[in-house]
Each structure stands twice: as structure tokens, then as C-alpha cells.
Amino acid sequence: MSNEPKLTENLIENATVSSAENLRRWRLVLGSEAEQAGSDLSQQDLAIDRALNALYEPNEQQSGKRAGLGSSAPSVARWLGDIRDYFPSSVVQVMQRDALDRLGLQQMLLEPEMLQAVEADVHLVATLLSLNRVMPNKTKATARQVVAKVVQELEKKLGTPLRQAVAGSLQRAVRNLRPRHNEIDWMRTIKANLRHYQHDYQTIIPETRIGFGRKGQSLRDIVLCIDQSGSMAPSVVYASVFGAVLASIKSVSTSVVVFDTVVMDLSHLLSDPVEVLFGTQLGGGTDINRALAYCQGLVQRPRETIFVLISDLYEGGNNKEMLQRAASMIRNGVSVICLLALDDNGAPSYDHHNAATLTAMGAHCFACTPDLFPDLMAAAIKRQNLEQWAAEAGIVTTRAA
Structure with a gap:
């Protein structure tokens, strides 16, 4: 009983602190409309409040209050620096995207001062690439640094899983029964020869040797055929990085083709994914039929070819001919995968009729997040049932028409 007053005092103190903190947070959430709520903000909280108001209360000019971000790059750069001080990186990226959408700051990205202040992410890279053609020379070097930083982070995060998944699937997909010493798959060889274990010598006689595929052999x-229309921008960034990673694996032969109404083969740039990205031109129309016509010419070994079309399937060209070309590739034995999106959202807008028609032909149509792409490629290389793979991965596939 002697501890009751102390316990009650602590509970009251904690409740008071919690109530004050809650009031502070609501004041920051509600903005200037809650100025009469009675919450006293610290100097730092006032600075945070100004940063939020600049973005989320852009109509303040109409009421005679302080304006938003203004029209100059230096003021925007200062604002970007402020939000990086006050908020975690994930929140900063959301606020930057909101600023681009709400306040039309694309033109500000043409200033080096602003680029140096931004928190780089995939969406920012996509915006920069869409501005590539109008970007002044003084800004391009800074833009390349921003893009290179994001690409490096993506390669670090996604490159190793993709290499491991592809290499492992190739090893399991191909049996080499006459391997050289450095090609022997020791685990499979030992398992296959357990019946030849010699008790006297405590060893296994490897009567049958099982090896990996020949090194340097393209198995x-x-x-990768990538739609570079504006709606596919984040997918273009991820696909370009994945293409460069795949190109570094000698056991597969990788081609990267991007298209809008024009088709560009960027395979010769795959040693540098930044160059691949700056070789794209986001925001054009869409001619999938023309892209498929070009890619058909790249197919030399249909049954060993995995064709990945990354597109929302909104065709601006000859839709009937596009479907006929896809059907021809499938009949010839090409494994056709249509990724309706390759981004973090996984909820694309797409042409449902084309997707259903392609599925009925034997293509596999679904959206895919970047973290699942390595497993997808591994499953495709091993010729697994991709519908079953997608179901196990929690991916909703398109139903046949």
C-alpha cells in the first residue's frame, strides 16, 4: 500500500505527457486550421509546421497568409533540405512525390542546386529520365550522379538475389554427365553414389559424376521488351537494372529492347545500367506490335528463349497483328511472360482484354514486384508451372478470355 501514491503519481505524469504529445501531433497534422487548439509548439515544431504547410496548404496566398514553396529553385532546395532534417527517408520520398504532383515542380528538377538536395528514389529517377531531353547541360552531370546512386542501391539490393536465383536454376535445369573436375556438382554426385560407399576405406567411389552446365555456354x-510510355516509368527503371544484372551472368544471353512508337535495342549498353536508363525516352506512345516484330528477329532458339514483355498492354498500333505475333512466338516454343507492372505497387492499370487473350494463348500475365522478379526468372528457367508459382507467391494472374 505504501507504493500506491508513487504509482498513482507516475501514472498521472505519463498520462499528461501522452496527452501533450498527442495534442502536439494533432496540431502538426491539422496545420494552421488548428492554431487555436491551444498547443504551444517548440521552435523545431514550428519549423516542421512551416515545411508541411508549404506543401499541403498551397492555397494560403488566397487568405493573405504565407505562400507555399515559391517559384525559385533555391527556396525549393532549402525546403528539401529542411524536410530531410525533420523526417525519415521514407517520409521524405513521399513528400517529394507529393510536391511533384501537387505543385508541379518538374521544371525545378532542371536546376543542379535542387538535385543536390533531393532524396533520390525510383520515382525521382523516372521523373529525371522523362526530363532528359529538355535538361540543360549544366544539370545533366548532377542528374547522372543522382541516377547512378539509385542504380547502385538497387543493384546492391536486388543484384545478388537475381544472380543466385538464376545461377541455381540453371544448375538444376541442366545435367552434365561428363563434367570436368571444376564442373562437378559434388552434392548431387555424392547423393547419386551413396550405394558405392566403401566401408574399408570410408569413402565413396563416384561411379556416376554429375556436373553443372559448361561454363561460358549460354543455356x-x-x-526483356520494355514499354517506356509514361505510365510504365518505375517499371523501366527496375527492368533496366535487372537487364544489366542478367547481362553479367555468362550462362544466359540477355537482350534489352525499349519501345514507344519507336523500337530501340539497348543491349550494347548493358554493361552500364545508367547508360541504359539514359537511352530511354519516357512518355511517348505505344506500339507493341512493332516491338514484337523486332524481338521476333532476336529469337534464334525458341525453346530456350524466355521473352518478358513489360507493358500495360494498351496498344496504340495494330492490336490484331500484335496478338498474332505473340501467338506465333508461343507456338514456336518461346516462353512468353507479360509483366503488367514491375514496381513496388503491384496494382497496375492495364488492358484486360489483351491480357486475357494472351493468357488464353499460353502467355503468363501478371504484375510483379521487384523482390519477386529473381524467383520468377528462376522458375521460368527451370520451366516450372508459372501459374502455380504465382499462386504460391500470392500473385493474382490474369484469367483467359
Whole structure:
């Protein structure tokens, strides 16, 4: 009983602190409309409040209050620096995207001062690439640094899983029964020869040797065909990085083709994914039929080819001919995968009729997040049932028409 007053005092103190903190947070959430709520903000909280108001209360000018971000790059750069001080990186990226959408700051990205202040992410890279053609020379060097930083982070995060998944699937997909010493798969060889265990010598006689595929031998041909219309911008960034990673794996032959109404083969740039990205031109129309016509010419070994079309399937060209070309590739034995999106959202807008028609032909149509792409490629290389793989991965596939 002697501890009751102390316990009650602590509870009251904690409740008071919690109530004050809650009031502070609501004041920051509600903005200037809650100025009469009675919450006293610290100097730092006032600075945070100004940063939020600049973005989320852009109509303040109409009421005679302080304006938003203004029209000059230096003021925007200062604002970007402020939010990086006050908020974690994930929140900063959301606020930057909101600023681009709400306040039309694309033109500000043409200033080096602003680029140096931004928190770089995939969406920012996509915006920069869409501005590539109008970007002044003084800004391009800074833009390349921003893009290179994001690409490096993506490669670090996604490159190793993709290499491991592809290499492992190739090893399991191909049996080499006459391997050289450095090609022996020791685990499979030991398992296959357990019956030849010699008790006297405590060893196994490897009567049958099982090896990996020949090094340097291209076991699969992979073609990434990427729609670079504006709605596919984040997918273009991820696909370009994945293409460069696949190109570094000698056991597969990788081609990367991007298209809008014009088709560009960027395979010769795959040693540098930044160059691949700056070789794209986001925001054009869409002619999938023309892209498929070009890619058909790249297919030399249909049954060893995995064709990945990354597109929302909104065709601006000859839709009937596009479907006929896809059907021809499938009949010839090409494994056709249509990724309706390759981004973090996984909820794309797409042409449902084309997706259903392609599925009925034997293509596999679904959206895919970047973290699942390595497993997808591994499953495709091993010729697994991709519908079953997608179901196990929690991916909703398109139903046949």
C-alpha cells in the first residue's frame, strides 16, 4: 500500500505527457486550421509546421497568409533540405512525390542546386529520365550522379538475389554427365553414389559424376521488351537494372529492347545500367506490335528463349497483328511472360482484354514486384508451372478470355 501514491503519481505524469504529445501531433497534422487548439509548439515544431504547410496548404496566398514553396529553385532546395532534417527517408520520398504532383515542380528538377538536395528514389529517377531531353547541360552531370546512386542501391539490393536465383536454376535445369573436375556438382554426385560407399576405406567411389552446365555456354536466351510510355516509368527503371544484372551472368544471353512508337535495342549498353536508363525516352506512345516484330528477329532458339514483355498492354498500333505475333512466338516454343507492372505497387492499370487473350494463348500475365522478379526468372528457367508459382507467391494472374 505504501507504493500506491508513487504509482498513482507516475501514472498521472505519463498520462499528461501522452496527452501533450498527442495534442502536439494533432496540431502538426491539422496545420494552421488548428492554431487555436491551444498547443504551444517548440521552435523545431514550428519549423516542421512551416515545411508541411508549404506543401499541403498551397492555397494560403488566397487568405493573405504565407505562400507555399515559391517559384525559385533555391527556396525549393532549402525546403528539401529542411524536410530531410525533420523526417525519415521514407517520409521524405513521399513528400517529394507529393510536391511533384501537387505543385508541379518538374521544371525545378532542371536546376543542379535542387538535385543536390533531393532524396533520390525510383520515382525521382523516372521523373529525371522523362526530363532528359529538355535538361540543360549544366544539370545533366548532377542528374547522372543522382541516377547512378539509385542504380547502385538497387543493384546492391536486388543484384545478388537475381544472380543466385538464376545461377541455381540453371544448375538444376541442366545435367552434365561428363563434367570436368571444376564442373562437378559434388552434392548431387555424392547423393547419386551413396550405394558405392566403401566401408574399408570410408569413402565413396563416384561411379556416376554429375556436373553443372559448361561454363561460358549460354543455356537460356532472355529478351526483356520494355514499354517506356509514361505510365510504365518505375517499371523501366527496375527492368533496366535487372537487364544489366542478367547481362553479367555468362550462362544466359540477355537482350534489352525499349519501345514507344519507336523500337530501340539497348543491349550494347548493358554493361552500364545508367547508360541504359539514359537511352530511354519516357512518355511517348505505344506500339507493341512493332516491338514484337523486332524481338521476333532476336529469337534464334525458341525453346530456350524466355521473352518478358513489360507493358500495360494498351496498344496504340495494330492490336490484331500484335496478338498474332505473340501467338506465333508461343507456338514456336518461346516462353512468353507479360509483366503488367514491375514496381513496388503491384496494382497496375492495364488492358484486360489483351491480357486475357494472351493468357488464353499460353502467355503468363501478371504484375510483379521487384523482390519477386529473381524467383520468377528462376522458375521460368527451370520451366516450372508459372501459374502455380504465382499462386504460391500470392500473385493474382490474369484469367483467359
